[in-house]
Amino acid sequence: MILTNSKIKKIKLEKIFGSNVFHIKKMKKYLSRNTFKAYLTSLAEGIPLSLEHANEIAEAMKNWAQKKGATHFTHWFQPMTGFTAEKHDSFLQPIATGIAITKLSGKQLIKGEPDASSFPSGGLRSTFEARGYTIWDISSPAFIKEEQSTRVLCIPTAFCSYNGEALDKKTPLLRSMDALSQQVIRILRLLGNTTSKRAFSTVGPEQEYFLIDRKYYEKRPDLIITGRTLFGAKPPKGQELEDHYFGSIKERITSFMAELDYELWKMGVSAKTRHNEVAPAQHEIAPNFENANIAVDHNQIVMETLKKVAIRHGLVCLLHEKPFAYVNGSGKHNNWSIQTDDGINLLDPGTTPHQNLQFLIFLVTILKAVDDYADLLRISAATPGNDHRLGANEAPPAIISIYLGEMLTSILEQISNIDSNDLKNKNFTISNTSLNLGISTLANLPRDTSDRNRTSPFAFTGNKFEFRMVPSTASISAANFTLNSIIADTLRIIADQLEQAENKESKAVEIIKDIYKKHKRIIFNGNNYSEEWKEEAQRRGLPNITNTVDAAKAIIAQKNIEMYERVKVFSKKELEARYEIVLENYIKTIKIEANTMIYIAQQMILPAINRYINNIAVSIKNLKEVNGDFSVQEAILKDINQSFLIFYEKLQYLKDKVKEESTREFADTYMHATFLRDEILNKAMRDLRTITDFLETRVEKEIWPLPDYVDLLFRV
Ligand code: ADP
Ligand code: MG
Numbered sequence: 077m078i079l080t081n082s083k084i085k086k087i088k089l090e091k092i093f094g095s096n097v098f099h100i101k102k103m104k105k106y107l108s109r110n111t112f113k114a115y116l117t118s119l120a121e122g123i124p125l126s127l128e129h130a131n132e133i134a135e136a137m138k139n140w141a142q143k144k145g146a147t148h149f150t151h152w153f154q155p156m157t158g159f160t161a162e163k164h165d166s167f168l169q170p171i172a173t174g175i176a177i178t179k180l181s182g183k184q185l186i187k188g189e190p191d192a193s194s195f196p197s198g199g200l201r202s203t204f205e206a207r208g209y210t211i212w213d214i215s216s217p218a219f220i221k222e223e224q225s226t227r228v229l230c231i232p233t234a235f236c237s238y239n240g241e242a243l244d245k246k247t248p249l250l251r252s253m254d255a256l257s258q259q260v261i262r263i264l265r266l267l268g269n270t271t272s273k274r275a276f277s278t279v280g281p282e283q284e285y286f287l288i289d290r291k292y293y294e295k296r297p298d299l300i301i302t303g304r305t306l307f308g309a310k311p312p313k314g315q316e317l318e319d320h321y322f323g324s325i326k327e328r329i330t331s332f333m334a335e336l337d338y339e340l341w342k343m344g345v346s347a348k349t350r351h352n353e354v355a356p357a358q359h360e361i362a363p364n365f366e367n368a369n370i371a372v373d374h375n376q377i378v379m380e381t382l383k384k385v386a387i388r389h390g391l392v393c394l395l396h397e398k399p400f401a402y403v404n405g406s407g408k409h410n411n412w413s414i415q416t417d418d419g420i421n422l423l424d425p426g427t428t429p430h431q432n433l434q435f436l437i438f439l440v441t442i443l444k445a446v447d448d449y450a451d452l453l454r455i456s457a458a459t460p461g462n463d464h465r466l467g468a469n470e471a472p473p474a475i476i477s478i479y480l481g482e483m484l485t486s487i488l489e490q491i492s493n494i495d496s497n498d499l500k501n502k503n504f505t506i507s508n509t510s511l512n513l514g515i516s517t518l519a520n521l522p523r524d525t526s527d528r529n530r531t532s533p534f535a536f537t538g539n540k541f542e543f544r545m546v547p548s549t550a551s552i553s554a555a556n557f558t559l560n561s562i563i564a565d566t567l568r569i570i571a572d573q574l575e576q577a578e579n580k581e582s583k584a585v586e587i588i589k590d591i592y593k594k595h596k597r598i599i600f601n602g603n604n605y606s607e608e609w610k611e612e613a614q615r616r617g618l619p620n621i622t623n624t625v626d627a628a629k630a631i632i633a634q635k636n637i638e639m640y641e642r643v644k645v646f647s648k649k650e651l652e653a654r655y656e657i658v659l660e661n662y663i664k665t666i667k668i669e670a671n672t673m674i675y676i677a678q679q680m681i682l683p684a685i686n687r688y689i690n691n692i693a694v695s696i697k698n699l700k701e702v703n704g705d706f707s708v709q710e711a712i713l714k715d716i717n718q719s720f721l722i723f724y725e726k727l728q729y730l731k732d733k734v735k736e737e738s739t740r741e742f743a744d745t746y747m748h749a750t751f752l753r754d755e756i757l758n759k760a761m762r763d764l765r766t767i768t769d770f771l772e773t774r775v776e777k778e779i780w781p782l783p784d785y786v787d788l789l790f791r792v
Contacts (some may be wrong), residue, residue: 087338096144096220097344098137106136117215120274122254128747130182137218138167138180141229144220149180151188151210152230154245155195156657158551160376161235163190164228182500184211185231198653207238213246216373219343223384231293232373241650245553248645249369252560253277255643259567260414260422266574267584272416276331277560278540280365281375281552284406285382286357286394287329289792292783293392297680301672302665303396303549303696306459307681307765308400309772311785315355321350324617326792329359332389336361339381339715340521345374355403356789365411365540368556375408375552391792395549398464400785405465406548407472410555413540414438414563422540437570437584440488440591442541444477445566446534447598449558449639450619451630453534455658456558457545458624460665467622470605472533473543475613475620479532485599488592491585531604568642588628625749631655670734673761677727682767685720687711688775702748716774723767730760 104112114129125133140151150162167178188210195208210233218231235244242248252274279501293299298306333350340347346364353360361382365376379395386393398405414422425435446453453476457466467474473753480488529535535542546555570587577583586631597616602609612619629635630654640646646654692713699706733756742748772780 089341092338093341093346094344096222098140098218099344100217102140102733103133103136106140107132109550112256115214124334125182125186125214126410127182128532130186132182134182134185137229137231138178139219139689141220141227142167142178144227146220148226148229149184149229151190151212151233153210153233153235154372154376154551154553155196155235155243156245156654157196158245158447158549159256160380161195162228162230163192167186180229188233195235195243196657197237197243197251198656198660200237200243200650200653201376208235208243210235213250213369215367216251216370217344219377221343222339241647241653245551246372248650249372249553249560251507251645252564252643253368255564255645256414256567258561259564259571260416262571263437263567263574264434265417266571266580267437268430268580269434272420274417275339275414275422276417277368277556278365278413278415279368279371279420279552279556280363280411280540281371281546282360282362282409282411283375283378283382284353284358284360284408284548286355286399286406287332287359287386287391287792288357288394288788290387290390290392292736292787292791294624294789295781295783297676298672299392299394299399302669303394304399304464304669304762305785305788306399306669306673307676307768307772307782308401308785308788309769311789313356313790314403318354320352320356320358321354321762325350325352325359328389328391328792332385332391333359333361333366335388336381336385340378341383343377343381345377345381348377353404353406355400355405357792358404365413368412368560372551372553372556379549397459397461397547397549400789402785403789404470405461407462407465408546408548408550408552410543410546411537411540411558412543412559421539423536423541433581436488436491436588439480439484439536440588440595441563441566441570443595443598444591445477445562446478446560447595448566449562449636451621451627451633452558452562452636453543453545453555454619454621455624455627456554457543457547457550458548458552458627458658460624460662461549462545462547463623466545467620472531473604473620474607474622475604475610475618476533476545476598477604477613477618478541478598478599479529479535480599481529481536483603484602486537488588488596492592492596506780531606532600533604557645561640562645564643565639566582622755624658625746625753627660628655628658628746628749631658658747659749662749663745663752666757667734667737670730670752670756670761673764674727674731674734675780677723677730677764677768681771682724682727684779684781685716685723685771685775688779689716689720691776691779692716711780716771719771723764723771726760726764726767730756730764732761 103115107115111129111132114125115133117123118125138149148164149167150164152160152162155161165178168176169179172175190208190210213232213234216232218229221228221230234247234250236242236247256277257275261272264272290496296305298304337347337350347361348364348416349362351360352358361378363378365371366374382393382395395406397407416422422438423435426432454474533543533545535544543555543559546552573587574580574583597618600609610620631651637648637651640651641648692709696706696709699709737751739755740751742751772784777784
């Protein structure tokens with residue numbers, strides 16, 4: 077439904093928000109006191125609900141959903157494809173011929189058994205034992221999805237195999253949140269906090285996307301099939317004027333955004349900011365932050381809704397990381413912090429010396445974790461699409477480093493040079509401010525000064541970290557279960573050390589000094605795009621992993637398997653499966669792109685160039701007949717024929733390589749993926765594109781069979 081003006085006037089924000097969510101307030105209304113209490117206990121302590129209570133909740137959920145017009149329910153889950161999956165079941169249950177009741181049982185609510193054989197499992201589940209289970213994630217509320225005239229109740233679930241192995245993106249996230257909570261509480265207790273019971277990672281993802289006109293999209297098989305343009309000459313204007321960033325938003329786009337927000341609000345997604353991004357036709361939406369598992373669910377909903385609403389406005393939303401060459405691609409900024417159940421943001425520097433110390437402990441933990449596991453963070457952000465951004469000349473680079481800002485770095489530097497026992501009396505001079513850790517505070521320090529270093533892949537922004545490498549198409553789960561896991565495991569090491577110490581505070585200072593000295597190489601406050609940084613990073617021994625195939629190795633590196641097993645997020649077997657899935661996905665993606673290129677080149681572009689050549693030939697012939705001058709036509713003909721020949725050779729070459737790929741035996745998936753990367757993507761496909769893009773600039777626009785970058789980027 078497109079929002080009309082009269083409808084917009086009637087929107088009451090608070091009423092709309094969450095109206096399609098079975099949230100806690102509604103549960104309270106629909107449930108008996110007893111069951112509601114049982115639910116809250118389950119939620120707080122992570123213990124399973126009894127069947128009796130589950131039955132009541134299911135019945136209530138169904139009644140509420142039916143009132144809202146829902147006829148079906150689905151276990152909504154996030155398989156390894158990175159998308160969401162659903163299979164609709166109607167509430168109807170026949171009791172006699174022609175007579176039925178509606179029902180949703182506790183069992184149906186808690187556990188589903190979809191035929192799961194077609195989802196990627198990396199060999200965790202052979203097809204003959206196809207069973208997979210979906211298990212209700214009671215911490216993420218059920219919601220109703222509206223699609224034209226249908227309403228479906230969506231129950232967020234985790235998806236695992238018969239043996240309990242994770243087959244999805246959600247299970248490891250939930251496990252990592254538990255691991256993080258345990259270690260955070262340990263540290264807090266050791267530092268004297270007696271009140272907090274649990275800690276949660278909080279996440280606010282900023283999502284970038286492109287909007288193009290649907291009529292052009294429909295004429296681009298590359299966009300339809302692969303999500304990105306495989307051909308396309310550089311437009312006369314790109315993003316160099318930077319006139320699009322935060323620019324005033326076109327009316328057509330504003331009305332799209334208004335409806336997007338409206339749809340999201342109904343599903344309880346608190347879409348907060350919207351603006352134009354750097355590249356033409358590029359935009360961004362950011363929600364308010366929430367607990368990581370809900371943020372992950374909500375980001376999936378955001379991506380789905382972006383696509384759906386765009387279509388209603390005659391637009392198409394492109395989520396691909398690099399839909400267009402020559403202009404910036406899209407990513408997600410994953411804002412991440414840790415918050416206790418009693419509302420303390422542990423990355424907030426705080427207002428007392430004690431809080432400062434605690435903050436610094438968490439800060440250095442993150443330095444160490446990111447340095448020790450940079451390879452895991454890198455793979456958490458790797459997709460074939462993102463390879464076109466990371467490591468190419470745009471934000472952010474493939475080298476992981478942390479931006480802390482001059483001031484925080486300087487504080488750590490100074491702490492690292494003093495005697496631990498002396499800390500409380502020590503004055504630090506930072507910029508023009510004098511700061512005494514004993515009496516003063518870090519409170520108003522970083523927030524004001526942590527000026528945005530836009531080039532850093534991992535930046536401290538006052539009271540949270542912003543991981544900026546995350547791919548725009550991907551689920552943000554991997555980024556967050558990786559952060560949670562590596563930080564949980566590093567906190568464990570620190571908690572072990574603190575436990576042994578008599579004087580916790582001076583031990584804490586010692587730990588801060590120690591970690592800073594060992595891991596300061598990960599801090600970089602300068603320009604991450606510069607060539608000098610690449611050289612400097614190499615001197616510091618920081619890895620520069622430019623592509624998914626190389627990054628994947630981290631998943632099965634011994635140190636990483638051990639870490640994931642320690643925090644109980646993945647078993648070795650699960651990691652080996654994930655490694656296979658990443659590479660298989662890479663292989664399939666590049667193969668599809670190569671085949672799409674051949675299809676377009678052969679069946680669309682080749683005949684078009686031929687038609688153009690023919691037109692020139694005809695005009696030469698005609699000019700000859702009237703004794704006219706045809707020297708220009710001849711020059712053009714010669715010129716274009718030369719390029720046409722190269723085009724034809726490059727096309728043949730790509731076809732040969734694709735054929736070779738399909739007939740050759742590879743030692744393993746890694747070698748297979750390497751072939752696709754080096755021989756097909758980075759050579760055959762690249763060369764064909766170069767000559768084709770050149771030809772595009774030589775052939776009459778009316779004849780060229782694909783809408784060009786001007787159409788795609790500027791005619792929206
Ligand atoms: P910026 O100034 O970086 O744009 P914002 O406050 O606008 O900062 O936040 C950007 C994103 O970071 C938003 O999605 C916001 O919800 C999220 N965010 C803010 N605080 C936190 C936090 N403590 N934990 C996780 N995400 C947060
Ligand atoms: Mg930001």
